[in-house]
Amino acid sequence: MKAAVLKAYGEPLAIEEVSEPDPAEHGVVVETEACGICRSDWHAWQGHGEWADDQVPVGQILGHEPAGRVAAVGERVESVRESDRIAVPFNLGRGHCGYCRNGHGNVCENGIALGFEEAAPGAFAERVHVPYADYNAVHLPDGVSPVEMAGLGCRFVTAYHALAHRADLTPGDWVAVHGCGGVGLSAVHVADALGANVVAVDVDDAKLDRARELGADETIDARGEDVPATIRTRVGGAHVSVDALGIAETCRNSVDCLRRQGQHVQLGLTTDEERGEVSLPTDAMTMREITFIGSRGMPPSRYGELLRMLERGALSPEKLVTKTVSLADVPARLAAMSEFETTGIEVVEFSS
Template sequence: MRAVLYESFGQTPSVQDVESPSAPDHGVVIAVEATGVCRSDWHAWAGHDDSVSVPHVPGHELVGRIVRAGDAVARFSAGDRVTVPFVCGCGTCEFCRSGNAQVCPTQTQPGFTHWGSWADEVVIHHADTNLVTAPEELPAEAVLPLGCRFATAFRGLHDRARLSAGEVVAVFGCGGVGLSAIMIARAIGAQVIAVDISPDALGLARTMGAGACVDSTGLSEAEVAAAVRDSAAGLGSESGPHVTVEALGIESTLNAALQSLRPLGRHVQIGLLSGRPTTAVPQVIGQELSLLGSHGMAAADYGPLIALVVEGRLRPQDLVTRTISLAEAPAALEEMAQSRSAGLTIIRP
């Protein structure tokens, strides 16, 4: 089969012919219909992820059909159209048994712990625990983003923060995850404030339903927080947003989000932070704020998310701004070092 492969970190990848994989006893091989280009793929290629070893094939957002299934797979078979969370559980530990495979201690992640979906075929382990049926009526563009950015944002807002209709949420960072959070918040019925330094990203955020936008270019943490609180007042929440989401992984952005929250507010941290950031802990204590993490979503919890897409209340396909071939993927990966484009690029092998 063909796969985008790099043999050392930072090296220009190439499309190569590699051996087709066999299905593990509890796993499957999926023929990739489409796969996403995510900044996490770039971080892995750049050598920022300790779980990745070379040579390596990136890719973790995907939709496709099962072509081979292991003997121990009971719930799925060849021909089934499926997607998968980027965090896959072992299926047997206490967290998987309780429906929380996204924090499985021995989790696998296609495109990180093993070769991923920038290829004709990809292996998924422990299929009965991790596969999600992809409705035939949904286009690939609506399904593949559910594996990473939409699942993480949905769990953060719906399950962790318990966002309700009529509340105000401020989303810091309008890349793939941030735009997903905006769309999900609107589908839930919340009002949204978008925060970013990119006019293009803010323009797309408004198109996706943001009721207010804050350009944080050159502003201090306190100035960003004040601007967000002013925007929240304009949306009917005088004391600040009920929920904030940080989707960048930057210490100053995290602190600005915490400072903008109303008392008893909930903060969802999705962006991956490096090191040990200094956070506004006294404010967390004094105003009884909730600091919540979101690290993907277990396959068992996909029902409500899929339902929103089938009903048309949530349209992940609207984020797709570019479709490329496998041959164009290496250049797309390298381009991410210089730019943070709005929207989603997908690969159709």
């Protein structure tokens, strides 16, 4: 089968023939129908993450936002059958530890990350193996297309988990979103669907326009602006603020724009400039009772509520999908992210 393989950091992925996976006794093999192209793939391609013992190994098949149809089933799998249509969270739990049993499989003690670890080859491939399928496979409702579900990917579910489960968000709150890439635009759309008011911040006019289309009440062009001061002037400060980019400037702006007892949510991962470390005003955070929240993916046990919102039209991830491409296009689309030339969510669509 064909797959996109990391051969060297920063060099174009190789589209080459690799061996097809066989299902483990607890796993299934999925015929990939669609897979989102995420900025986390870009981080992996660049070789980021060594400072957090999270560097993707050379030789890895990337891709972690798949949807498809089950092609083969391991002998111990009980809840998944051949031809089932499923989506797959990138944060794969085993279903047995205390975190998994309590609905927090995204931080499983022995979890693995699809597309980022040698034990879990990714979904920029015609077929992908999903371990512990009884826990990780998310059945798709009728009417949800593979491209739409791949659009949910890690970015949309990450934004949803962050705002619906991690932050204490109340309808009517002001949510600031710093960075309007895929996860940032997802956060804008999710916050709006949850009844919040949204301020979107970016330096790109097209991305700010898209943020308004997805529900942003206010937008701020960060070029030449004092972002925290502008947010405080316009809306009195944010109740919840999301750093969806991961650079020092957006992280600090996110913290500084909060009103008292505000909540900062960190979604963006740092680059080799920050190397996982950002300086923060801890004394001011203490005095104002600011909460700093980390959030990663979403446990598969919570997908049902998100899918129900899709079914009743409260969320529309397809609105964020701006381009569908072929597997052969993946190296170029990752390179485009280096100059922030992509808008919204791009999805690899595999021919049947």
